Amino acid sequence: MIRFDRVTKRYPPDITALADVSAEIGAGELVAVLGHSGAGKSTLLKLIPAIERPTSGSVLVNGQNVGALGRKALPYLRRNIGLVFQDQKLLFDRSVLANVLLPLEIAGFAPKEAKRRAEAALDKAGLLARARALPVALSGGEQQRLAIARAVAHRPALLLADEPTAYLDADTARDVANIFTEFHRVGVTVLLATYDAGLFPAARPLRLDHGRLA
Amino acid sequence: MRWLGAHWNALRLALRRLAAAPLNTLLAALGIGIALALPAGGALLLNHVTAMTQGMPATPQLTAFLAVDAERKTALAAATRIRNLPGVARTQLLAREDTLARMKSGALADAIGVLPNNPFPDAIVVTPADSINEVPAAIEQLAATLRQWKEIEHVQVDADWARRLAAFVRLARTALLLLAALLGVGLVAITFGTIRLQLLTRRAEVEVSRLLGATDGFIRRPFLWHGALLGWLGGIAAWLIVAAAILWLRLPLAELAQLYGFDLLLALPDAAASAALLAGAALLGWLGALLSMRQFLRGME
Incomplete structure (x- = not known):
């Protein structure tokens, strides 16, 4: 499903985030990208929806070289991926429900169907009772679950998560990790960056060290 | 949809x-x-x-006013003389009695009613020929000619302002x-x-x-x-x-x-x-x- 082929990513002036990385992730796999801070985990994840482009090498998603995609093709790639960002990127002036509705509106779902799917995603994340609340009224763990609900509401085949358990206490981190494990069980390909491999015992580890696969 | x-x-x-x-x-x-x-x-x-x-009329017209005490035959003679000038298409004599009657039926009726005599002179409306009515200088020349005549007291280029x-x-x-x-x-x-x-x-x-x-x-x-x-x-x-x-x-x-x-x-x-x-x-x-x-x-x- 995803193939990194000798991927190098450099940032100016001379910072190498990834160096000659080659890896393959099959459909339905649960993969944990491990490594210390600055190892290149986030960069690796950002290459898949073409938030970043490789300096050299190629990233193939379902056979498509996403690094070479034009600006107009990018939205259609991203609509097929669920993204959970490290900083969550929630819209704090919109309700919990409206946050989850956003990717569904973008994907062009009819309002009724969008609402049904958004409520189903919130239910799964245990947030349906808070649908009308603003994200600022949620706890850190609830905000993370909201970010996950938004990422999966349109039922993508691929789910990417960048440090989804960062800043959470141990119990909440375990709950959040279980949500990803459940998605993996129903066939979703899950690729997540984490500092704590113990939270995802079923995941295949992909360890990065200073931008190189260890 | x-x-x-x-x-x-x-x-x-x-x-x-x-x-x-x-x-x-x-x-x-x-x-x-x-x-x-x-x-x-x-x-x-x-x-x-x-x-x-x-x-409004697009064609300029001249109005030549005679003295208030000018006789009608003088006005008629002047109208004929003007009609024979080059560049004149036609003339129309406005008799002072007709002008007074028209004014009495207008907004100034009350003011005119108290006047002892008819204050309006005979007037001759001159329509220039097509050949000159688009040439302001030619119309002005015609007006200047009429102003030199002793029986004409005043000449007004009517459509100029329009x-x-x-x-x-x-x-x-x-x-x-x-x-x-x-x-x-x-x-x-x-x-x-x-x-x-x-x-x-x-x-x-x-x-x-x-x-x-x-x-x-x-x-x-x-x-x-x-x-x-x-x-x-x-x-x-x-x-x-x-x-x-x-x-x-x-x-x-x-x-x-x-x-x-x-x-x-x-x-x-x-x-x-x-x-x-x-x-x-x-x-x-x-x-x-x-x-x-x-x-x-x-x-x-």
């Missing part, structure tokens, strides 16, 4: 955003309205003046077009600035939408509706300003025009003009939003 639904959602979102900041919306609409009211009101006034001048008015209307129309173009650019600039502010406060939303797979069209849509609605509200403000000005000025202006013998009663813009004003304002608002979005999205890349 999906396209229509997307526009409906964007329209609702734009309406919510406008309603969420009523004072900002009101001030922006008022700014646009004032900018639009000037050319809209000017165009309306010019249309009325144009309609009024279209009823020609000047028509020329003024043409000039005013051109000036109005320039003004409308300038203020149209102003309206685009107002909307550009308003949408830019909206975009700056919603930068995070735009970024997240892009990351979630929104096309530029999806991101642009609510902002374009916002710009168009703002322009439309500005158009309504302009219409109300023009209507208020008309209601306030129509009677004084009608009285002023009456003094010059014209009927000029300003009317409110008709349905077609009102629709054109609102549609034009919405279009300019949409254009301002489009330019703002283009610049912003390019800046994000």
Whole structure:
């Protein structure tokens, strides 16, 4: 499903985030990208929806070289991926429900169907009772679950998560990790960056060290 | 159907955003309205003046007045002599008795009624031939010739002022077009600035939408509706300003025009003009939003 082929990513002036990385992730796999801070985990994840482009090498998603995609093709790639960002990127002036509705509106779902799917995603994340609340009224763990609900509401085949358990206490981190494990069980390909491999015992580890696969 | 639904959602979102900041919306609409009211009101006034001048004779005429005590046979002889001049198409003698009778039936009847004698002289209306009536110098030459005749006391080039008015209307129309173009650019600039502010406060939303797979069209849509609605509200403000000005000025202006013998009663813009004003304002608002979005999205890349 995803193939990194000798991927190098450099940032100016001379910072190498990834160096000659080659890896393959099959459909339905649960993969944990491990490594210390600055190892290149986030960069690796950002290459898949073409938030970043490789300096050299190629990233193939379902056979498509996403690094070479034009600006107009990018939205259609991203609509097929669920993204959970490290900083969550929630819209704090919109309700919990409206946050989850956003990717569904973008994907062009009819309002009724969008609402049904958004409520189903919130239910799964245990947030349906808070649908009308603003994200600022949620706890850190609830905000993370909201970010996950938004990422999966349109039922993508691929789910990417960048440090989804960062800043959470141990119990909440375990709950959040279980949500990803459940998605993996129903066939979703899950690729997540984490500092704590113990939270995802079923995941295949992909360890990065200073931008190189260890 | 999906396209229509997307526009409906964007329209609702734009309406919510406008309603969420009523004072900002009101001030922006008022700014646009004032900018639009000037050319809209000017165009309306010019249309009325144009309609009024279209009823006037385009061909200049001369009126030669004789002395008040001149005999009728002198007037008849002068009329014949004038008709034989080169460049004259025809003449018409206005007898002083007829002039008095006409004036007595007009607005000055009371004042004229108390006069002991008929104050009006015989007058000869001279219509120049087609060959010279488009040449002001030739008409002026004809007037100068008549002024030298001892039986003629005064010569007046009757349609001269009407020609000047028509020329003024043409000039005013051109000036109005320039003004409308300038203020149209102003309206685009107002909307550009308003949408830019909206975009700056919603930068995070735009970024997240892009990351979630929104096309530029999806991101642009609510902002374009916002710009168009703002322009439309500005158009309504302009219409109300023009209507208020008309209601306030129509009677004084009608009285002023009456003094010059014209009927000029300003009317409110008709349905077609009102629709054109609102549609034009919405279009300019949409254009301002489009330019703002283009610049912003390019800046994000």
